[in-house]
Every structure is written in C-alpha cells, then in structure tokens.
Amino acid sequence: MTTKKKPKVYVTRKLPDAVETRMRELFDAELNIDDRPRTPAELAAAVRTVDVLVPTVTDRIDAALIEEAGPQMKLIASFSNGTDHIDVEAAARLGITVTNTPNVLTEDTADMTMALILAVPRRLAEGARILTDNPGEWAGWSPTWMLGRRIHGKRIGIVGMGRIGTAVARRAKAFGLSIHYHNRKRVNPATEDELEATYWDSLDQMLARVDIVSVNCPSTPATFHLISARRLALLQPTSYIVNTARGDVIDETALIKILREGRIAGAGLDVFENEPAVSPKLVKLANEGKVVILPHMSSATLEGRIDMGDKVIINIRAFIDGHRPPNRVLPFR
Numbered sequence: 001m002t003t004k005k006k007p008k009v010y011v012t013r014k015l016p017d018a019v020e021t022r023m024r025e026l027f028d029a030e031l032n033i034d035d036r037p038r039t040p041a042e043l044a045a046a047v048r049t050v051d052v053l054v055p056t057v058t059d060r061i062d063a064a065l066i067e068e069a070g071p072q073m074k075l076i077a078s079f080s081n082g083t084d085h086i087d088v089e090a091a092a093r094l095g096i097t098v099t100n101t102p103n104v105l106t107e108d109t110a111d112m113t114m115a116l117i118l119a120v121p122r123r124l125a126e127g128a129r130i131l132t133d134n135p136g137e138w139a140g141w142s143p144t145w146m147l148g149r150r151i152h153g154k155r156i157g158i159v160g161m162g163r164i165g166t167a168v169a170r171r172a173k174a175f176g177l178s179i180h181y182h183n184r185k186r187v188n189p190a191t192e193d194e195l196e197a198t199y200w201d202s203l204d205q206m207l208a209r210v211d212i213v214s215v216n217c218p219s220t221p222a223t224f225h226l227i228s229a230r231r232l233a234l235l236q237p238t239s240y241i242v243n244t245a246r247g248d249v250i251d252e253t254a255l256i257k258i259l260r261e262g263r264i265a266g267a268g269l270d271v272f273e274n275e276p277a278v279s280p281k282l283v284k285l286a287n288e289g290k291v292v293i294l295p296h297m298s299s300a301t302l303e304g305r306i307d308m309g310d311k312v313i314i315n316i317r318a319f320i321d322g323h324r325p326p327n328r329v330l331p332f333r
C-alpha cells in the first residue's frame with residue numbers, strides 16, 4: 001500500500017489548539033505558534049514551495065504575492081468569511097482556487113452587531129467606564145443623568161440582507177425594531193413575511209427614514225464607500241450607524257466629520273477603513289461617548305473559530321482529493 005504524501009499547508013496565524021492538532025494530523029502543516037504576523041517576504045517565500053496557503057483577514061494576498069506562487073500552489077483556503085484581503089481575480093487568472101469559511105460566523109457577528117445597536121444609543125461603554133474610572137465613588141441614578149435613546153419601536157435599516165443581515169434582522173425584530181433593508185435583490189417572500197421587513201430599492205430613501213443603520217454587506221468594488229459623504233448627509237441627526245462588515249464600505253473621513261458636527265447621534269464600529277490603523281479622531285470621539293469602537297472582534301468566539309478551522313480543513317481535503325471544495329469563492333463580477 002502506498003501512503004499518499006501529505007500536502008504542505010502554510011498557516012499564517014495561530015489557530016485554536018483543536019484546529020492545529022487536526023491540521024498536524026492531516027497535513028504537513030507549518031503553523032504559526034507564536035502568532036507573529038508574517039511579512040510579505042515570508043509569505044512570498046512560503047507560496048513558492050507550499051501546496052496550500054491558509055491566510056486570514058490580517059494578511060494581504062495581492063496579485064504580486066499570488067504571482068510568486070510556485071506551480072504546486074493551487075489553493076488559498078482562507079480562514080475568514082470575507083475575502084477582500086485576497087485578489088481573487090488574480091488567483092483565478094493563475095488557476096489558483098480560493099475558499100472561505102461562510103455560515104459559521106453568522107450568528108456571532110449578528111450578536112455583536114446587536115450588542116453595538118444596543119450599546120451606542122444606551123451609552124453602555126460610557127456607563128461602564130464611569131465606575132471603573134472613579135473607584136469607590138457612586139455617580140449613579142438621577143432623573144436626567146446618562147439618558148440614552150430608546151431602541152424599542154424605532155426603525156432599523158439593514159444595508160446588505162445576506163446571511164448576517166438577516167440574522168441581525170431577526171434579533172432586531174425581537175427587540176421591537178421595525179425592519180427595513182436594502183439589498184442588491186429582494187430576499188424571498190417567506191423571509192420578508194417572517195421579519196415583516198420593508199424592502200427599499202433606493203438606499204438613499206431608506207437612509208433618510210431609519211433611526212439605526214446596520215452595515216452588513218461585504219467589501220467589494222461595488223460597495224466601496226457605498227455609505228458615502230452624500231449618503232451620510234441623508235441620515236437624520238438623531239440616527240445611529242453600526243458597522244460590523246468592513247471599514248471601507250463607509251467613507252470614514254466623512255463619517256468622522258458628521259459625527260464631530262453632531263449631524264448624526266453616534267456610531268458603533270468594529271471595523272475601520274485603514275485597519276489595523278484606527279483614526280485618533282475616532283478614539284477621541286469614543287472618549288467623548290459619541291462612538292463605540294471595537295478591535296474587529298464580531299466573529300471572535302472560540303466556537304466560531306473552531307468551526308472556521310473545520311471549514312478550512314474540509315475545503316483543503318476536498319480540493320486535495322480532487323473534488324470541488326464546498327466554499328469556493330469566485331471573482332466578484
């Protein structure tokens with residue numbers, strides 16, 4: 001009996017122990033135990049010799065890097081739902097398959113979106129800081145103190161009604177929000193009925209009418225600055241915007257400007273346009289209580305990360321065995 005040679009798999013970041021153990025069993029895996037982000041030169045050296053690259057959202061897998069790949073490197077199995085860090089077009093041109101890890105982080109991301117939808121109008125982060133910044137002092141209850149804005153009965157406008165947007169809508173409905181959404185196409189009638197959702201063909205018209213905007217679409221060339229300066233100006237001064245998708249869907253400079261001018265009430269951001277750089281202006285706005293900023297952690301649960309690892313493994317195994325991997329990503333057209 002001949003034993004099949006294990007594929008050489010290069011993983012760019014530390015993964016949960018259970019995933020690394022399984023990868024060691026199945027593959028000739030080069031893991032990143034100390035979790036030091038790999039440099040472009042290290043990635044280029046890797047793709048010249050390995051069979052499979054497992055990058056994640058903190059890596060930049062651009063055309064120049066993909067062009068360095070040796071003829072044996074035929075799969076980029078990303079440990080992520082989003083694939084905007086990968087030039088999928090360049091990979092397709094060079095005959096390299098790209099896969100991602102959809103579905104398994106839908107509920108976690110929707111939970112965190114809901115957490116921001118609650119946290120910003122209800123001033124949760126500000127309130128939490130008051131006691132820790134002033135130990136031993138009680139600066140609590142008075143009738144006019146720390147007043148936020150009510151969530152129940154308001155309108156949410158979801159931009160991007162895919163899996164995550166729909167999961168956000170379910171939660172929002174349970175909190176008494178009425179559901180409005182804009183999407184490239186209308187969701188199926190059963191989902192619309194279940195959510196009692198109103199579809200807006202015109203994003204502009206929806207933005208002008210809702211109290212909370214939740215950005216849940218992927219970052220693609222078509223969604224770059226979808227929430228532009230012009231569209232931000234359509235929002236009501238009492239409205240809030242939450243983004244757990246990708247930073248570049250919102251024109252961040254324009255968002256900072258309208259927040260500083262008080263032309264909207266607040267924002268909750270888990271993602272940033274120039275990630276990993278976070279604008280000091282946003283940090284200042286957070287300190288003033290106008291925004292809640294998080295370090296891209298919406299999908300960060302142990303269960304989710306293990307499920308993502310399982311998906312990566314399934315995609316690699318299917319590909320190596322000559323099958324079409326279940327989560328193949330095609331170039332955006």
Ligand SMILES: O=CC(=O)O
Nearest residue numbers: 057080081082299
């Ligand atoms: O943002 C996280 C992901 O795309 O997996």
